[in-house]
Amino acid sequence: MNRLLLVPALLASLSAPALALTETQAQIQTQAQTQTQAQPAPLTPEQAVTRLLDGSEVQEGWFAPELLEQVPLATLRAQLGSLSGVFGPFQKVEMQDGQQVAVFARGRLAVRAKLDAQGRLTDLGLTPLGVPSAPSMTAEQQWLGRDVLTRLLTDDTVDPALLSADFLAAVPAEQLQASFAAFREQFGPFREVTASAQGWQLVYERGAVPVLALTLDAAGKISGLRVGAPTARFTSLAQAQAAFAALPGRVSLLVQEVGGPVQVSLNAGRPLAVGSAFKLAVLGEVQAQVQAGRLRWDEKLTLTDAARSLPSGALALAEAGGTYTVRDLADRMIAQSDNTATDLLLARVGRAGVEARLGQSAMPDTREAFALKNPANRELLTAYRAAGLNHDARRAVLAQARTAPLPTAQTFAAGPVAADVEWFASTARLCGLMRDVAAEPATTINPGVAEKNDFARVGYKGGSEPGVLNLTTQVTNRAGKSYCVSATWNDSRALDEAQFMGLYAGVLALLR
Numbered sequence: 360m361n362r363l364l365l366v367p368a369l370l371a372s373l374s375a376p377a378l379a380l381t382e383t384q385a386q387i388q389t390q391a392q393t394q395t396q397a398q399p400a401p402l403t404p405e406q407a408v409t410r411l412l413d414g415s416e417v418q419e420g421w422f423a424p425e426l427l428e429q430v431p432l433a434t435l436r437a438q439l440g441s442l443s444g445v446f447g448p449f450q451k452v453e454m455q456d457g458q459q460v461a462v463f464a465r466g467r468l469a470v471r472a473k474l475d476a477q478g479r480l481t482d483l484g485l486t487p488l489g490v491p492s493a494p495s496m497t498a499e500q501q502w503l504g505r506d507v508l509t510r511l512l513t514d515d516t517v518d519p520a521l522l523s524a525d526f527l528a529a530v531p532a533e534q535l536q537a538s539f540a541a542f543r544e545q546f547g548p549f550r551e552v553t554a555s556a557q558g559w560q561l562v563y564e565r566g567a568v569p570v571l572a573l574t575l576d577a578a579g580k581i582s583g584l585r586v587g588a589p590t591a592r593f594t595s596l597a598q599a600q601a602a603f604a605a606l607p608g609r610v611s612l613l614v615q616e617v618g619g620p621v622q623v624s625l626n627a628g629r630p631l632a633v634g635s636a637f638k639l640a641v642l643g644e645v646q647a648q649v650q651a652g653r654l655r656w657d658e659k660l661t662l663t664d665a666a667r668s669l670p671s672g673a674l675a676l677a678e679a680g681g682t683y684t685v686r687d688l689a690d691r692m693i694a695q696s697d698n699t700a701t702d703l704l705l706a707r708v709g710r711a712g713v714e715a716r717l718g719q720s721a722m723p724d725t726r727e728a729f730a731l732k733n734p735a736n737r738e739l740l741t742a743y744r745a746a747g748l749n750h751d752a753r754r755a756v757l758a759q760a761r762t763a764p765l766p767t768a769q770t771f772a773a774g775p776v777a778a779d780v781e782w783f784a785s786t787a788r789l790c791g792l793m794r795d796v797a798a799e800p801a802t803t804i805n806p807g808v809a810e811k812n813d814f815a816r817v818g819y820k821g822g823s824e825p826g827v828l829n830l831t832t833q834v835t836n837r838a839g840k841s842y843c844v845s846a847t848w849n850d851s852r853a854l855d856e857a858q859f860m861g862l863y864a865g866v867l868a869l870l871r
Contacts, residue, residue, distance in 0.1 A: 402478040412449040423479040437768035484678045502553035508552045523582040591865030608850025614784040615839025617841035630783040631847045633829040637782035639792040640716040656686040668726040674695025694804035698725035722755035733766035775826030786845035
């Protein structure tokens with residue numbers, strides 16, 4: 360029987376792993392790659408949803424023609440493929456209080472699925488529920504994990520005897536060895552493994568890597584492993600600023616005590632592309648209109664097919680006609696960066712106030728931005744660029760983009776696309792936006808790079824797309840001091856997100 364070492368905020372898998380070194384966080388992720396047996400036709404809804412979410416290539420024959428008329432296959436593939444980035448690996452489908460629920464490593468989604476006589480999906484909806492948590496580890500579990508990890512990392516060569524056969528079948532020792540070599544190259548020699556009730560840290564000379572989950576089999580061999588974003592170890596904010604300044608491309612960094620002096624300012628007044636971080640301006644306008652009595656948190660907005668954007672966010676797959684409160688949409692917009700929720704709120708509050716907060720006129724919503732980046736709509740992009748600073752002309756183009764076809768996920772596979780179709784803001788402005796909304800519960804759901812246990816309060820919103828990355832966090836430390844840390848990186852080349860987040864985590868560590 361397997362022994363499972365549980366880490367808070369993540370349930371580790373009991374099965375054989377598959378390794379991936381980068382996502383929006385640098386991580387080594389392991390998960391089972393089990394072979395499923397063919398199911399007799401027709402499928403049950405549970406079987407159909409499991410097949411849809413288990414990582415297999417989504418097939419056209421799984422959907423009824425009437426569903427594909429509403430949502431193209433390419434869009435379904437993109438939307439379903441984005442779920443693991445938000446909620447982690449898919450685990451299973453189960454029943455909860457009469458409701459079918461899809462269980463992922465970092466969340467649970469209520470499922471609505473209907474099949475025709477051939478077992479094809481005629482209706483599909485996925486709505487996020489609460490995030491599961493795991494108990495703290497015992498002293499014995501801490502010791503077991505520290506011991507096996509220390510033996511794994513002490514030598515530069517990985518000992519296959521420490522790994523289960525299933526693990527080695529999915530991740531050869533050489534592949535794991537290369538991953539650890541990359542950590543040594545970035546952070547220097549390995550020093551030790553530290554353990555606490557919250558997990559383990561792989562400590563290197565100039566950085567540390569958190570172990571989010573570790574699974575041992577009955578023989579004490581590693582059968583599952585997942586690590587998080589590395590953290591650089593700085594001795595001063597000046598050292599951190601120099602590390603950010605050495606990055607290629609365009610970089611901005613601001614570290615400021617809230618209501619107090621600036622600690623670090625690197626191009627802090629320079630507007631750069633910030634992706635979904637612009638949603639702080641939307642939240643700020645929502646908050647202002649609620650306070651002015653023009654909007655209520657419990658007001659319900661209706662999802663329509665016309666309002667549907669691309670992921671991130673599960674509302675892109677939700678059923679049209681569903682209603683959601685402003686509070687729910689705000690939570691989704693910030694915590695999950697739900698694009699459809701964002702566009703619903705933006706349509707309700709209007710763009711004038713949001714544009715004023717962001718400092719950008721004729722600003723697109725997320726659907727319009729995606730449409731302008733679609734190569735099939737290149738004439739619209741040409742018109743958008745030709746409009747220049749003529750805001751009325753740009754708004755006319757955005758109105759056309761609102762109903763133009765959306766791109767597929769493959770559009771963004773090769774790198775940045777139409778980098779001028781973006782939301783632009785300085786880190787100084789983003790810290791101001793975060794300060795205005797830091798008291799809103801939506802900002803505290805997803806802590807981003809920060810460790811919640813390190814601070815009394817964490818508010819976060821970031822943004823990313825190929826060539827664009829922003830992280831904006833307001834933290835209050837145990838001494839009661841609050842700081843905003845906002846960092847943006849733009850480049851025409853692929854960004855090393857793991858490196859950037861490691862530097863950012865190193866800054867946060869100095870503010871604890």
